Amino acid sequence: MLILKTLALEPMHGYGIAVRLEQMSKGVFRLNAGSLFVAFQRLQRAGLITSEWKATENSRRARYYVLTDQGRKRLNSETREWGRQVAAIARILEAS
Amino acid sequence: MSLLRSMADGLRSLFRKEQVSQELDEELNGFLEMAAEQKMKQGMGRKDALRAVRLERGSLEVTKQVVRSASWEFLVEACWQDLRFAARVLRKNPGFAAVAILTLALGIGANTAIFSVVQGVLLAPLPYHEPDRLVTVWLNNFRLKSPTELSYRDFMDWERAAPPFEEMSAYAWRSFDLSSPGNPEHLEGREISSDFLSTLGVELALGREFSAEEDRNGGAPVAIISNELWQDRFGGSATALGKSIVLDGVETTVVGVLQPGFRFGNDYADVYIPIGQRRLVDANDRTVHDVACVARLKRGVSLREADAEMNAIQENIDRLNPETEQGLGAKILPAKELLVGDVRGTLLLLLGAVSLVLLIACANVANLLLARSAARAREFSIRAALGAGCGRIVRQLITESVLLSVLGGVLGLAAAKWGLNAVLATRAADLPRSDNIHVNATVLFFALGVSITVGILFGLAPALRSSRADLQPSLKEGGRGATGGHHLTQSGLVIVQIALTLVLLAGAGLLFRTVQRLWKADLGFESQHVLTFRVGLSPSATKTGAGVRAAYQQLLDRIRQVPGVQGAEITTEVPMTHQINSIPFWVDSHRPASVAEAPRTLGFITGPDFLQTMRVPLIRGRFISQQDTINSPLVAVIDSELARTYFPGKDPIGRTMTFPQVGDYRIIGVVGHVQHWQVGFSSPFMQNQSYVSIYQVPDRWMTTIDTWTWVVVRTPLAVSIVLPEIREAVYRAAADQTVYHAQTMAEIVSESMSPQRFPLILLGSFASLALLLASIGIYGVISYSVTQRVHEIGIRMALGAEKRDVFRMVVLQGLTLALAGLVIGVAAELVLTRLLSSFSHLLYGVGASDPATLVSVSAVLIGVAILACYLPARRAMRVDPMVALRYE
Numbered sequence: 001m002l003i004l005k006t007l008a009l010e011p012m013h014g015y016g017i018a019v020r021l022e023q024m025s026k027g028v029f030r031l032n033a034g035s036l037f038v039a040f041q042r043l044q045r046a047g048l049i050t051s052e053w054k055a056t057e058n059s060r061r062a063r064y065y066v067l068t069d070q071g072r073k074r075l076n077s078e079t080r081e082w083g084r085q086v087a088a089i090a091r092i093l094e095a096s
Numbered sequence: 097m098s099l100l101r102s103m104a105d106g107l108r109s110l111f112r113k114e115q116v117s118q119e120l121d122e123e124l125n126g127f128l129e130m131a132a133e134q135k136m137k138q139g140m141g142r143k144d145a146l147r148a149v150r151l152e153r154g155s156l157e158v159t160k161q162v163v164r165s166a167s168w169e170f171l172v173e174a175c176w177q178d179l180r181f182a183a184r185v186l187r188k189n190p191g192f193a194a195v196a197i198l199t200l201a202l203g204i205g206a207n208t209a210i211f212s213v214v215q216g217v218l219l220a221p222l223p224y225h226e227p228d229r230l231v232t233v234w235l236n237n238f239r240l241k242s243p244t245e246l247s248y249r250d251f252m253d254w255e256r257a258a259p260p261f262e263e264m265s266a267y268a269w270r271s272f273d274l275s276s277p278g279n280p281e282h283l284e285g286r287e288i289s290s291d292f293l294s295t296l297g298v299e300l301a302l303g304r305e306f307s308a309e310e311d312r313n314g315g316a317p318v319a320i321i322s323n324e325l326w327q328d329r330f331g332g333s334a335t336a337l338g339k340s341i342v343l344d345g346v347e348t349t350v351v352g353v354l355q356p357g358f359r360f361g362n363d364y365a366d367v368y369i370p371i372g373q374r375r376l377v378d379a380n381d382r383t384v385h386d387v388a389c390v391a392r393l394k395r396g397v398s399l400r401e402a403d404a405e406m407n408a409i410q411e412n413i414d415r416l417n418p419e420t421e422q423g424l425g426a427k428i429l430p431a432k433e434l435l436v437g438d439v440r441g442t443l444l445l446l447l448g449a450v451s452l453v454l455l456i457a458c459a460n461v462a463n464l465l466l467a468r469s470a471a472r473a474r475e476f477s478i479r480a481a482l483g484a485g486c487g488r489i490v491r492q493l494i495t496e497s498v499l500l501s502v503l504g505g506v507l508g509l510a511a512a513k514w515g516l517n518a519v520l521a522t523r524a525a526d527l528p529r530s531d532n533i534h535v536n537a538t539v540l541f542f543a544l545g546v547s548i549t550v551g552i553l554f555g556l557a558p559a560l561r562s563s564r565a566d567l568q569p570s571l572k573e574g575g576r577g578a579t580g581g582h583h584l585t586q587s588g589l590v591i592v593q594i595a596l597t598l599v600l601l602a603g604a605g606l607l608f609r610t611v612q613r614l615w616k617a618d619l620g621f622e623s624q625h626v627l628t629f630r631v632g633l634s635p636s637a638t639k640t641g642a643g644v645r646a647a648y649q650q651l652l653d654r655i656r657q658v659p660g661v662q663g664a665e666i667t668t669e670v671p672m673t674h675q676i677n678s679i680p681f682w683v684d685s686h687r688p689a690s691v692a693e694a695p696r697t698l699g700f701i702t703g704p705d706f707l708q709t710m711r712v713p714l715i716r717g718r719f720i721s722q723q724d725t726i727n728s729p730l731v732a733v734i735d736s737e738l739a740r741t742y743f744p745g746k747d748p749i750g751r752t753m754t755f756p757q758v759g760d761y762r763i764i765g766v767v768g769h770v771q772h773w774q775v776g777f778s779s780p781f782m783q784n785q786s787y788v789s790i791y792q793v794p795d796r797w798m799t800t801i802d803t804w805t806w807v808v809v810r811t812p813l814a815v816s817i818v819l820p821e822i823r824e825a826v827y828r829a830a831a832d833q834t835v836y837h838a839q840t841m842a843e844i845v846s847e848s849m850s851p852q853r854f855p856l857i858l859l860g861s862f863a864s865l866a867l868l869l870a871s872i873g874i875y876g877v878i879s880y881s882v883t884q885r886v887h888e889i890g891i892r893m894a895l896g897a898e899k900r901d902v903f904r905m906v907v908l909q910g911l912t913l914a915l916a917g918l919v920i921g922v923a924a925e926l927v928l929t930r931l932l933s934s935f936s937h938l939l940y941g942v943g944a945s946d947p948a949t950l951v952s953v954s955a956v957l958i959g960v961a962i963l964a965c966y967l968p969a970r971r972a973m974r975v976d977p978m979v980a981l982r983y984e
Contacts (some may be wrong), residue, residue, distance in 0.1 A: 015127045038163050
């Protein structure tokens with residue numbers, strides 16, 4: 001879900017995603033390359049993202065990941081679901 | 097959708113491995129470079145930055161491995177690697193591989209062969225439309241407790257009574273002499289009702305079925321012929337329709353041609369004619385039971401419901417015809433049961449036996465693998481030390497064993513194909529649906545399944561053991577690894593092998609004794625030097641009863657003149673050919689209420705010389721003679737069985753027995769009982785036998801009697817010499833008479849033992865195969881243990897042990913295993929033979945736990961075990977203590 005979120009704004013390459021995740025979580029999520037790329041492969045095979053080779057701003061070749069329509073839908077539904085769960089957990093915690 | 101994408105993606109990375117791996121490389125490299133640049137911007141040196149990134153995010157190679165192994169295609173690739181490695185390992189050990197594959201091929205081959213028989217005969221559906229709804233319907237005689245065929249009148253009554261069938265048809269046996277077109281020939285034929293083929297749901301190759309008009313008395317003579325006859329007589333030409341063939345002298349129009357190979361169950365015939373055209377005397381006689389009824393159940397009607405309904409219908413018929421029908425019910429059986437018959441038990445028994453052989457083969461290969469895994473202990477320790485997981489090593493070993501077994505399976509299939517021909521040759525004619533037996537897709541599937549299962553089965557034990565082995569000792573130079581445990585497992589496997597082998601040997605032994613007893617059994621007649629054959633009288637002779645009588649006299653006169661012929665006679669029954677001429681009768685005036693309730697006797701309608709020709713002993717009174725003719729009082733000879741049952745303690749001579757519709761017969765003699773059914777087996781009913789003269793048969797039956805008569809000839813000459821002369825004599829009597837179905841009585845007797853002989857041959861070969869495998873097993877284990885114990889033996893000898901002691905020690909080790917196996921095997925045999933009634937039913941003259949058989953097969957097994965130990969024991973004896981100890 002987090003990877004999908006980082007791609008919601010614009011297509012990005014692997015390192016960009018890692019950095020963005022780190023920035024957005026203020027350094028809480030520091031992903032190791034292995035888990036990151038396994039996730040890319042999985043999302044791609046599920047049809048939630050696609051990829052293409054493009055030049056970076058530093059004129060290096062990199063694979064850019066793009067969110068598909070299906071991915072966007074999944075992001076929305078998962079965000080909503082997550083919200084519901086967090087709210088529910090919060091209510092339980094407050095109740096006790 | 098996503099599954100498809102995953103498949104496509106996976107396949108891409110499988111087949112374009114280079115490109116995919118390069119892309120991943122580039123991407124990961126870029127990732128690390130970018131991370132490093134970031135660090136360099138913060139002032140780190142390039143080297144330090146790269147190192148820091150690797151620490152933080154994981155190194156390139158590890159990451160690659162992680163990403164790759166997350167996808168399914170990785171598993172495929174690993175298996176492929178395992179497979180290639182396994183193939184290399186096997187190629188490096190050709191001796192081991194050859195022995196293992198051959199052993200498995202024998203086991204799997206034998207199993208596949210027997211399975212193809214089981215599949216073809218028992219499992220495959222009948223080749224008709226929706227065969228599950230096809231049934232056969234019988235009359236059930238409550239008194240005799242046996243289902244019998246029905247009379248044509250019964251069939252017509254059933255048809256009128258709205259039976260619970262979609263369609264119902266009649267089928268009766270009959271043979272014909274075909275005289276045109278082509279050479280005269282005797283043909284098997286059947287009478288069928290007009291809807292017989294549509295009941296089965298079978299299409300004709302050409303033409304049409306009989307019409308309802310043709311299927312009644314006075315209809316035009318028409319026939320449907322087999323595809324084979326059509327090819328033979330008409331060259332397969334479509335113009336055959338409407339042409340005529342001459343059957344028993346009657347011009348008959350061909351209206352249809354059957355599909356090639358059509359048969360009803362196992363029953364093949366060349367000519368089919370409408371049953372409705374049979375002579376009125378037969379069609380209206382309720383005591384002539386010669387019609388089989390085939391029907392198709394209505395959809396949704398169960399066998400039990402249909403059975404109840406038919407019984408209600410028959411009850412009604414009983415009420416209307418009490419004289420003939422009272423005491424008769426109906427019985428419905430699935431068509432398959434009739435067509436497959438009683439071989440089911442035997443086949444399943446053989447399948448069980450052959451799977452024991454496979455188990456023994458598996459145990460052998462498992463032993464080989466165990467011995468080898470001990471030798472490979474170092475290899476596995478090294479792999480484990482390098483980080484291979486326990487699962488990985490097990491998978492590697494299982495891959496190796498499955499590869500072995502699949503190779504064995506492929507070779508086994510070839511063996512099966514060959515073995516199948518051997519199996520069929522032992523009993524092709526007797527096995528129902530034997531034309532349906534071949535190695536087909538189902539069989540291939542079975543062989544593959546068995547191979548893989550077997551591979552996992554025998555690979556698992558050694559694999560688990562190897563993967564658990566302690567690393568330390570086997571990595572040490574010269575360490576011998578965990579061999580003690582191996583030895584225990586190996587011994588266990590050998591004990592199991594011996595036990596299984598004993599069970600098979602005992603089974604074969606018991607059958608062997610049975611067949612031995614059968615050969616010695618008293619048949620009640622002398623079967624040696626008797627030749628039997630059938631003669632189709634010329635159509636001109638069968639117009640009148642007197643004509644038939646004259647034709648037989650003339651025929652026999654000619655045959656008796658052939659040099660070397662000591663006696664010749666006509667009979668309707670030849671012992672052990674499964675002919676049933678069952679005649680109701682009663683003694684004196686004890687007439688029962690209904691014919692169906694009368695006792696039955698097997699009626700031999702013969703010429704006066706039959707009993708002498710067969711050498712059946714006369715006990716009292718006299719034989720039938722030439723003077724008993726159509727003009728003299730009716731006389732009958734009975735056998736000792738009938739005399740004992742119906743005249744206990746009294747003299748039957750001079751008493752009267754009545755055959756309904758024929759007349760009262762005076763009993764003139766008592767003769768010995770003849771084994772008419774299978775040798776040594778008492779049929780549940782009809783042990784009574786009686787003999788009447790063919791020359792006293794009323795005219796109305798005499799004109800058709802030649803379709804069921806045989807000629808028996810006693811001659812000491814060989815068949816090949818005397819038969820052509822007899823043929824010549826018959827043709828000289830009348831040119832259009834045919835001689836067919838010639839067989840010696842010895843052949844008939846031997847054939848009647850095929851229910852025992854068939855499993856005996858197969859069980860015997862399985863048992864010898866098992867014996868061979870088990871002896872290899874013992875040899876393997878003992879010689880392996882000798883190799884392992886060279887040290888110990890060397891020390892013993894250095895300490896003063898005699899060569900003899902060493903020899904005895906080794907042989908004793910083998911014998912202990914064999915004895916343990918024997919005890920278990922005998923126990924298993926005793927239990928199994930009691931449980932398997934299909935086996936004990938085959939036995940004759942020996943008990944299932946016959947001690948003589950058990951002792952002799954045990955002796956054989958012990959002998960083989962000692963032989964198998966002999967070679968390794970000699971090797972142990974020759975151990976030179978100096979050499980053995982210097983090794984250290």
